[in-house]
Amino acid sequence: MRKYKYQIPRRLLQTGILFVFFGGNAYGWSVLRGNLSSARVFDTIPLSDPFAVLQSFSAGAVIASDAVTGALVILLFYAVLGGRVFCSWACPVNMVTDLANRLRRLFSLDSVWKSWDIKRATRYWIIFLSVALSVILGVAAFEWISPIGALHRGIIYGFGFGWTLVLMVFLFDLFAVKNGFCGHICPLGGFYSIIGRFGFLRIGYDREKCTSCMKCIEICPEKQVLHMVGRESGAVVSGECVNCGRCIEVCDDDAVNFINIYSNKIHTKCKEG
Ligand code: SF4
Ligand code: SF4
Incomplete structure (x- = not known):
């Protein structure tokens, strides 16, 4: 499911x-x-x-x-x-x-x-x-x-x-x-x-879990927001993400998830990177 x-x-x-x-x-x-x-x-x-x-x-x-x-x-x-x-x-x-x-x-x-x-x-x-x-x-x-x-x-x-x-x-x-x-x-x-550029609910991506199948990029209606996939851990910061969760649904590696961008360490890593 x-x-x-x-x-x-x-x-x-x-x-x-x-x-x-x-x-x-x-x-x-x-x-x-x-x-x-x-x-x-x-x-x-x-x-x-x-x-x-x-x-x-x-x-x-x-x-x-x-x-x-x-x-x-x-x-x-x-x-x-x-x-x-x-x-x-x-x-x-x-x-x-x-x-x-x-x-x-x-x-x-x-x-x-x-x-x-x-x-x-x-x-x-x-x-x-x-x-x-x-x-x-x-x-x-x-x-x-x-x-x-x-x-x-x-x-x-x-x-x-x-x-x-x-x-x-x-x-x-x-x-x-x-x-x-x-x-x-x-x-x-x-x-x-x-409007949604600075909201808290975002997609977080964990490079360490990712096997680079790129299914998330294929399914995403706003591919440009997932530019970090295959490169480095991070969070979607663009407000263009529609928060549909399709990238999460297709990821077999649990590398993509909804996060609170202001409290999650993936985003901190991204900022430091
Ligand atoms: S939630 Fe939807 S729009 Fe946002 S990155 Fe995932 S698939 Fe793309
Ligand atoms: S407001 Fe409706 S029609 Fe416009 S981009 Fe969003 S989903 Fe599409």
Whole structure:
């Protein structure tokens, strides 16, 4: 079961979040009402997507104090936790892009044709573009075309044309770029990379246990964060790691594990190195 140690809880949490949102809309459950941009827990604690709030603010909207509080709650939560926990544990699009990635591997599409060459830093430029367009157009620009919002709203309230955005992401990841949308394009993922840069929950790598099979690098959707593998013990310090735990699941040597980066000696070794 090590192979699914994190995959199963991740899928349960992703679908569970959708389920309670759905229940809030369809049956009036108060556990979690609203959507991924703005919600309330038990009709009391506000939760807001901080990137959506930033865009709305840039668009000139007056931000309600609840939305600011909700954005701060989410910011603090992911900043303390670290990495892009939102991406692999909460975002519904992750299930779509993981499926595309699985199909790419199943049909060995990487060996059939070459991925388009898009820089991973593109997502940071799209953050900038989203904010700039929000200022110019007076609307939260990315929210208008976000496949995350489209998929979430589609599942909770029923699909309109939003499914075409989700299909485009799926086809893009399947045929054009490996880990294309989440690993290169999505500004929300990029935003959480910045927020989660200094959080505590990280991947630690022990060179002494590693037999250099490189399975972790093969499976990782953000390979660049594992640059220390095969070279020296250390911890993933980049916020681009989505904390999916896939590298842990595939490692037969117990060389990769979740650690608290501020108390683990592997990180100390890394810093000294
Ligand atoms: S990168 Fe974007 S779409 Fe992908 S999981 Fe993260 S927030 Fe969702
Ligand atoms: S380093 Fe591990 S946890 Fe982080 S993105 Fe890669 S596979 Fe997932």
